[in-house]
Amino acid sequence: MSQTNTLQTAFPPIAFIGGGNMASAIIGGLIRQGVPASSITVVEPFEASRQALKTQFGIDALPAASDALQSAQLVVWAVKPQSFKEAAEPVAAFTRNALHLSVAAGITTESVAGWTGTQRIVRAMPNTPALVGKGMTGLFARPEVDAAGKALIAAVIGSTGELTWVEQEAHLDAVTALSGSGPAYVFLFLEAMTQAGVDMGLTAEQSYKLAVATFAGGSELAARSTESAEVLRQRVTSKGGTTYAAITHMQENKLPEIFIAAMRKAEKRAQELAAEFGK
Ligand SMILES: NC(=O)C1=CN([C@@H]2O[C@H](COP(=O)(O)OP(=O)(O)OC[C@H]3O[C@@H](n4cnc5c(N)ncnc54)[C@H](O)[C@@H]3O)[C@@H](O)[C@H]2O)C=CC1
Numbered sequence: 001m002s003q004t005n006t007l008q009t010a011f012p013p014i015a016f017i018g019g020g021n022m023a024s025a026i027i028g029g030l031i032r033q034g035v036p037a038s039s040i041t042v043v044e045p046f047e048a049s050r051q052a053l054k055t056q057f058g059i060d061a062l063p064a065a066s067d068a069l070q071s072a073q074l075v076v077w078a079v080k081p082q083s084f085k086e087a088a089e090p091v092a093a094f095t096r097n098a099l100h101l102s103v104a105a106g107i108t109t110e111s112v113a114g115w116t117g118t119q120r121i122v123r124a125m126p127n128t129p130a131l132v133g134k135g136m137t138g139l140f141a142r143p144e145v146d147a148a149g150k151a152l153i154a155a156v157i158g159s160t161g162e163l164t165w166v167e168q169e170a171h172l173d174a175v176t177a178l179s180g181s182g183p184a185y186v187f188l189f190l191e192a193m194t195q196a197g198v199d200m201g202l203t204a205e206q207s208y209k210l211a212v213a214t215f216a217g218g219s220e221l222a223a224r225s226t227e228s229a230e231v232l233r234q235r236v237t238s239k240g241g242t243t244y245a246a247i248t249h250m251q252e253n254k255l256p257e258i259f260i261a262a263m264r265k266a267e268k269r270a271q272e273l274a275a276e277f278g279k
């Protein structure tokens, strides 16, 4: 049986609370896998976002929580950490028997349990390449989630790309700093590489194409290779050559150290979000 058929037959009704970027990425993955829009309910207070869900997926999102949520066996929380508690209040009464999946950065499953009145919670940290089926998601399940619940969530998230389970919830803050925020680091590099290409006389279009293809190609090579990134880097870097000149400049200016420190800032911010908005 194909993956599409498995999902179509095995998929229960699912509700999304918040219908923005991340919800759309996951909904897009589900629909690409053949899940019917009619089995997806979305609560989204903003008219423009509801319209976008209608245009993109043919989903009539609800402006507020209602007893339509009662049929959902899985509830996906895709609201900002700042809005989670407020969003949970009107929803909780309808969803006590459902399995819950939160993608909110920083917010602990302990907080989600307090707001939803259930312990059956998985916390996930996806990323925006999920929009094109190339997502990477870290997941943590509370002990109250059984194997069937984990399998359902792996099927949902698997429709958007790859996934990995972590044993300690705190490690999701590391996942956030790495792959959750990571696409932004890639885009910053793309911007800088494109600018450098333009400075050296290429057109912006040509330069961007070269940069994007280089990231995609480098990632694919690393993914398929049995060798480490360090070895792959050394293979590009002829002694006294052009790459050597560039990498030496980056190392002398502590680019790796800056990168590592920056990611620790992201991890710390995830911890702060929990403290600020988790109560
Ligand atoms: N954008 C990203 O790269 C990633 C985001 N996340 C997490 O996903 C969550 C959602 O982020 P985005 O989708 O980027 O934000 P977004 O702003 O695009 O979507 C959030 C949606 O929630 C809606 N909303 C606000 N109050 C609500 C309420 N009371 N009830 C129901 N819906 C309500 C908003 O109208 C908005 O459409 C955040 O918690 C974020 O930490 C996780 C991984 C990556």
Ligand SMILES: O=C(O)[C@@H]1CCC=N1
Pocket: 105, 176, 180, 181
């Ligand atoms: O920046 C944020 O807070 C969210 C979480 C990871 C990516 N975006």
